[in-house]
Amino acid sequence: MASEAPRNIPWGRLLAEGVVIVVSILLAFSVDAWWGSRQEREQEGAYLRQLIEDLEGTLQNNATFGGRAESIDWATARLVQSYYEATPPPSDSVARWLDMVGYWVVQPRLGTLQTLVSTGHIALIQNDSLRAAIPGHLAGMVAFEGFEADAEASFKAAAEELTAFVDRTQLRIERLSPSERDSIVGSDPLTPFPPGPIRNLPRQDLQALVRNPQAHAIFSRMLGAKWTMETNRNRMRVGTERMLELARSAQGG
Secondary structure (H helix, E strand, O other): OOOOOOOOOOOOHHHHHHHHHHHHHHHHHHHHHHHHHHHHHHHHHHHHHHHHHHHHHHHHHHHHHHHHHHHHHHHHHHHHHHOOOOOOOOOHHHHHHHHHHOOOOOOOOHHHHHHHHHHHHHHOOOOHHHHHHHHHHHHHHHHHHHHHHHHHHHHHHHHHOOOOOOOHHHHHHHHOOOOHHHHHHHHHHOOOOOOOOOOOOOOOOOHHHHOOOOHHHHHHHHHHHHHHHHHHHHHHHHHHHHHHHHHHHHHHH
């Protein structure tokens, strides 16, 4: 039986088909890589926009609540200064300062920073300077929040101790007319101000209060807490402004 003649193998066509397959695979990889890179850039852009919004919000909080704090901080300083003055201030001035004593806490907006760090998406940030600065800035802001909380606790504890020396509610009642008190009571049933006539309350010696060593120590602690808050606000503002500059640069670049 005669052997069959070898069949002609179409090497050219097989080679062409192989090239087409390889090129198709490489093209698919290229498209996938391009699409993945595009998605990452879109995600980075979203993070940068959110980060800038958070930083701007932090600066706005700092300006708003810092401004409110600065408008009343001097009252505590005057109470401390009165202890050393040759002549004590008038009682109505002391009453006004006591009425103004208070504090404001600045809250930074950290949501985007925390997400970037906790998810590992910080790697999406291409700008080297911004990417390197994010962990340190977040740690600093968390520390500042702790400083604010400690100062707030110190101020509130001192304010509670002050109630043993002066009734600030009584001072406010005495400064309000009956119609003003009734208006407050009508809008806020939880107010300590009673409606209607007020009984005769013993006058508080406010000039003696500012010369009392124990009260002076309390005022000094309150002032120290407010000084800490002011220093904290300034550091928060400077650090946030620096981060905002980096974020805007990364967004523009």
